[in-house]
Amino acid sequence: MKIKNLPIAFLSTFIILSPAYSQKKTKPDPLKAEVVSSVDSRFEALTDLSDKIWSFEEIAFQETQSAAALSDYAESLGFRVTRGVAEIPTAFVAEYGSGSPIIGILGEFDALPGLSQNTVPTKSPLHEGAPGHGCGHNLFGVASLGAAAAIKDLIDEGKIKGTVRFYGTPAEEKFFGKLWMIRAGLFDDVDVMMDWHPAAETKTAVQKGLALVDFQVEFYGQAAHASADPWNGRSAADALELYTTGINYYREHIKPTVRIHYHIQDAGQVVNVVPDYSRIWVRVRDSSREGLEPVWKQVEKMASGAAILANVDYKVSLISGIHEILVNRTGSAALQKNLETLGPITYTEEEQVFAKKIQESTEKPQIGLVSEIKPMEETEEHSMGGSTDVGDVSYVVPTIRLSATTAPNGTPWHSWAVVASGGMSIGHKGMAYAAKALSMTMVDLFQSAELREAVKEEFKEKKGDYVYKGIVPDGPPPINSNLQ
């Protein structure tokens, strides 16, 4: 696919839209035009970088090549890069400029197991059984770095003052790498944080998502020959099964906002032996960490009940947990204006055909790509859906979030279809779009102390007297964990 002409198309889009923008803000902002232009000028480099990470297919805490590629690129642009922060080899920080304000931006780059896929609109693995970027994180890190680079250009030119800092945050899909980066104090001096996520629509992201906790339960029994003397066995598998039965009974007594899921990882190895070991991964979610807590504690405690029922021993190990998003509507409003300025992404006929084919394959309405800018939503008290470790960042520093279209409307997330779209022009356009919207909003933040203060004010008010405490076990992050 030819993509060379795209940057120009994008730029012209922006110019055309400018008049509409000027209707709302009395003075059109030349710095914003400049960051848009910066992104366009690096479009090819950013696309190449994204495609490389897409092809690396590296999962949580194993993103060695991906982290290196991003770090190297940042370094090549003049950023000061610190690699292997927070005891995590693939976590890094790339900084440019100096002094206050410090505006951060988050970038993820881990893939998901089993989703390898070619850039075709029907299911077709690139490498059978291998991971794939089913969450679009190949685009995520690159766009954020692209936005930071655009700001760097302005700092270089002396047009803005302060520090821009890109955070390379690994393992968002599992373990939640940001938790240990927060624990290491890496976000403590940041004024405002920018963030985005690939999506099937374009909007400011003002829903909270869900807090969650992950823990592992292991049961330890006594093996015995299942035929000759099962009465000498105490079954770790029985304990596990009774535990899940208990969990399913408990579902009647949790609020509609709570979710409990589990993954049975080991319930015995052979058919003719009473298993002496079993292991299960448990996840509890709620719309807030306060709601999460009592359910989490009960589900943990239930392990002891199941162990008693099966007369075995047990161990509960905290893996990690994340907060729901502390939404910052003041910052979001600034972002919303920039989205409205940019307007929707435009797609080629070819891209729409590709999108509709994906929608056909995934049994969704074949309406193609939808990129119109919606009005900013109300923040629901209990928003459901997914979770992200950006939640924790948002409790440490005010965070402004964007969703940008990188896949056809209705695409099931964490699926081959996201991988397919994220590896071709649909994804590339979304990536560039995100880089523009993010850097435009960063321009606002650098330029307006008033905006920064308002953002911080809302943050303080909403956080209240809550003292953030990450849900992480003591000790180093689970880099080479046998957690499966």
Add this chain to the structure above:
Amino acid sequence: MKIKNLPIAFLSTFIILSPAYSQKKTKPDPLKAEVVSSVDSRFEALTDLSDKIWSFEEIAFQETQSAAALSDYAESLGFRVTRGVAEIPTAFVAEYGSGSPIIGILGEFDALPGLSQNTVPTKSPLHEGAPGHGCGHNLFGVASLGAAAAIKDLIDEGKIKGTVRFYGTPAEEKFFGKLWMIRAGLFDDVDVMMDWHPAAETKTAVQKGLALVDFQVEFYGQAAHASADPWNGRSAADALELYTTGINYYREHIKPTVRIHYHIQDAGQVVNVVPDYSRIWVRVRDSSREGLEPVWKQVEKMASGAAILANVDYKVSLISGIHEILVNRTGSAALQKNLETLGPITYTEEEQVFAKKIQESTEKPQIGLVSEIKPMEETEEHSMGGSTDVGDVSYVVPTIRLSATTAPNGTPWHSWAVVASGGMSIGHKGMAYAAKALSMTMVDLFQSAELREAVKEEFKEKKGDYVYKGIVPDGPPPINSNLQ
């Protein structure tokens, strides 16, 4: 049915059989002929008494009329009767003679819930929903008292010396009344105990049966509207269901001789409320009390596990438990000889037709009544089947046990068919037969110090250093218990 001629028929049977008997014992025993004759002479009175108790249909610890009828009859014969022993209104002791030896005999008389039945060979309740003598205990107490009365006659005549003691033992079907009678020390001075049970065959009873324990588990949760706010409820029914699930998983890990059963008694009262209370009756059995113990303790402990799973409180209450039989083969051999002397019960054509009709109704082979005397069986290490509180008596005093035919071959026990047979001539004949065999063996015991010593010797050897401890909770027997 006419039964007047039966006693004579029985007596003549005995006389005819006597020669065969004399082949084994060089001197035919005139005292045995006399006890047989005594039983025959009281046949009508005993039959009337049995039919009365059959019609009283009184269940465990509520056998007021039945106990009174037996006590009154014993008193009318000159026995010294002590009523209301061991804090149980329906337990009593009827004694005759004085001094050593003291030979005891056990008599039960409680009915079973829901088995009321007319004396017809097809299911037909006498009083809908009422109890019935589905275990033949109307015959049990009467035959034993009949045997004691026959011995009394010999004491009266100075032909034997010592004490005969009839024990009116209530609540064998539930709660196990003998436990409290043992606790009260009522069996402490007895030399040898006789016992029998109605059955579908005639033989010395030399199998151990099963030890068991009964306990109740109650769960206490928190009620809530099952639709409006189930998350404010903690369900006692959930706990109960998880408890039974745990028990069923545990079945893989118990020996083939162990049984666990339960009766869910209360798992909530209405459909739209999360139940705050539930109750289950649990029974654990094994072929011996030693085997029973660890399973019992585990099943008890499991209640705490289920309570944790459902986040409720719980209470375990011991109801009672019984030992397996400590079989006395020395005494059984003496009984066996008397059975062989007596030979099988003879039945009329009418009785066989009745029996075959019952077998037809209960889908058994229609082979009628079988009363042939089998050779004494080997005592199996693990005999399965039922349990009786005679087991506990057998651990306190050497006990000799008989099974006598009172129902057609193959009759399902604890069924209407046992009630039907036990209320007419088939049952009456078995009752008289038992009284004869038991009193003949008591004659042996009174006459032969050597036999008594040999019986005691085996008892001591088998009991070893085990110090009997009844499985009963502290406090009074559960006479007016709300245990259901």
Add this chain to the structure above:
Amino acid sequence: MKIKNLPIAFLSTFIILSPAYSQKKTKPDPLKAEVVSSVDSRFEALTDLSDKIWSFEEIAFQETQSAAALSDYAESLGFRVTRGVAEIPTAFVAEYGSGSPIIGILGEFDALPGLSQNTVPTKSPLHEGAPGHGCGHNLFGVASLGAAAAIKDLIDEGKIKGTVRFYGTPAEEKFFGKLWMIRAGLFDDVDVMMDWHPAAETKTAVQKGLALVDFQVEFYGQAAHASADPWNGRSAADALELYTTGINYYREHIKPTVRIHYHIQDAGQVVNVVPDYSRIWVRVRDSSREGLEPVWKQVEKMASGAAILANVDYKVSLISGIHEILVNRTGSAALQKNLETLGPITYTEEEQVFAKKIQESTEKPQIGLVSEIKPMEETEEHSMGGSTDVGDVSYVVPTIRLSATTAPNGTPWHSWAVVASGGMSIGHKGMAYAAKALSMTMVDLFQSAELREAVKEEFKEKKGDYVYKGIVPDGPPPINSNLQ
């Protein structure tokens, strides 16, 4: 408590409020003053009637005395009463006037099992174990009849034209009597229906509540001795337990608006028998009958799966089911105006003390009685909480609904506390208030063809092309059902 002066107090309240009312409707309505006066004039009679029904404590389909008392009173006022309609002995219709329009009003009068309570503010049963009016239906039927009587007075006087019809609707708490009354066509000619319910607050009732269905599942296995030969048994209790386990697993896969509850009614009768019979009552709810349907069908089908697992037979019997409310906001707005005219109920110090004592006993904030008139609520898409068979009526005829305070704020419904309040002045005041608000709104309906049409229009629009079909089994209503 003295109540003689209350009617006057109420009337004066009305007069005082009239100016406010006149601000909204240009002409104050003398007919409304008249119906209020009518209710006041019958206050003593209505109170006596309510107290009688309160003391009858009659549960679903057994409300013989209660139905008779209401029917007799209606007849004494000149209503034409048809008793025993719809094959239900305790269902009746009381009609006055003739011709169009026909305005109906619903009256319930059944009590709830186990809630008997004296008129004191702490738990204290009047008749231990007996039913009690824990849903305030003693007030419900009487207030509605009182409203109808007030309309009757206007018809008598020729001030309004048409027919007022009171429906005596039994068994709202179980079985849902209105379903068979609808099936009998009794509501077919009604223009608009009025309804109310006792509550802990006063407002127009504009939430939908939940649709539900009740069915019974029975399992039929094979009995066996649980110790001797459990392998010859096929356990109906196992099937039931596996069924409920299945239901609890299913909870993960139902929408947050769905509820499934069950009541285990019989899972065996004795501890030592493998049960050959078990029975469970199952209820499924959702915020609409459309959502209910697939869940209901799956839970029904699951009975067959459980039966296969336990190798037993099964039977599913529909009991009945109800629709959510089709809310009529047009009619509700008319009612709202009348509430605002009437203003809140006023309470004595004595009543507030009583109320606070109840709140103390039930661990609620001790804020006393709250009767302020709230603005009409938005109708939520998914309202949760309870269900009523008025839902079905609302799908047949446009229905306007009121909640009136008859118990202290926060009182747990279906509790002794509702019984206590409903038997004394707090309940009586709520009853009179409801009668006034309902009859005032009926005046609107009789007088304004425009209002009636607007109400019908909304009804038609919301109902769309749905053809109402009641969830009732064929055959007569379960009057003498052994459903427990």
Add this chain to the structure above:
Amino acid sequence: MKIKNLPIAFLSTFIILSPAYSQKKTKPDPLKAEVVSSVDSRFEALTDLSDKIWSFEEIAFQETQSAAALSDYAESLGFRVTRGVAEIPTAFVAEYGSGSPIIGILGEFDALPGLSQNTVPTKSPLHEGAPGHGCGHNLFGVASLGAAAAIKDLIDEGKIKGTVRFYGTPAEEKFFGKLWMIRAGLFDDVDVMMDWHPAAETKTAVQKGLALVDFQVEFYGQAAHASADPWNGRSAADALELYTTGINYYREHIKPTVRIHYHIQDAGQVVNVVPDYSRIWVRVRDSSREGLEPVWKQVEKMASGAAILANVDYKVSLISGIHEILVNRTGSAALQKNLETLGPITYTEEEQVFAKKIQESTEKPQIGLVSEIKPMEETEEHSMGGSTDVGDVSYVVPTIRLSATTAPNGTPWHSWAVVASGGMSIGHKGMAYAAKALSMTMVDLFQSAELREAVKEEFKEKKGDYVYKGIVPDGPPPINSNLQ
């Protein structure tokens, strides 16, 4: 350890024992002395072969090197070898001689997963995680081939007439390779079959073991995001869990001789997705195939019940199943005589120390190696314990079986301890001993038509009119199966 002198020691043992033997059989049999001598002469070669197979550590259907080594050795001795029989690459037949009678002998050689172990008396893997000969099959095939070779020598010398046939039978530990060899008709013309197994004692093997069947159940549901829309998911894991719950409830209703075990192989892959696939391996055993059948069919059918409960699809796939042993006591008696002639294996002090160390490591009584020859046991009606696909062979051709000591008394089978002993002199001695006892009994069979007829007569009588039908699915054997 030096082993060169051992053969001589063995031979002298035999010579010393000969007089005792001659007391029973009037003529000492020079041919038996010759086969013993033959085995001794090949001791080094056989030991090398056994150690090679021990080091190959090849599991079921993957025994390529092991089968080749045995085949090559047989070929080197002049046997006619047919490799890859019955569509199984590692199955083979090695034949010598011609004409009748045809005496067969079975040889297994597959290892078990995860048991790799060095030849030391404490747990110490040779290759971490690799398979090991925890069932002693490295010795099994070699000893049998050694016995066949000894017979070959006699045929060569013209001392006996007929055919000796060694069967290389793979995959006894999983899948049961003999089933397809039987299906291919490879045993149809054999007169009598010899068989043995490594053990912790030395005796004729006259217990039946257990029949069993293996099948796989797969559930197919609908994936969904476990947090965002679990109600759109139908969980294959739920079905699996409800299936196992059902199985555990069923345990109450199976006979004490029945065993059901299962291995949960896949119950989902990630924590946040409702799993659309699950898989479980199920094994049912009973003391006979008749008893097995109804339980098997019920456990199969239960899969459909669980599928209904979880609203998913399912598939049951038969893997394979085996018969219990049809014991031949006539042939066993001949073997018993030869064991008594041979007498027990003698061990060095060094070997006993090794053995006691193993017993210490496995918490068994430290009594060392026990090789005394026990009197032939009674064949129990229901023998419990393990199962073997020799059971099927025994239903096709009369089969005589030996257990020979290759590990210390009390060693837990299928453990590292068996691997350790089987790779050093203790195993080697047992192997040589087995080869001698088997070839001596084959001498009896070749020489005595009378013995062969008596053996066949018992076989026919016990088999009765049962027509053998192997429990195998249609199609080829599961050589490259994805069955795990």
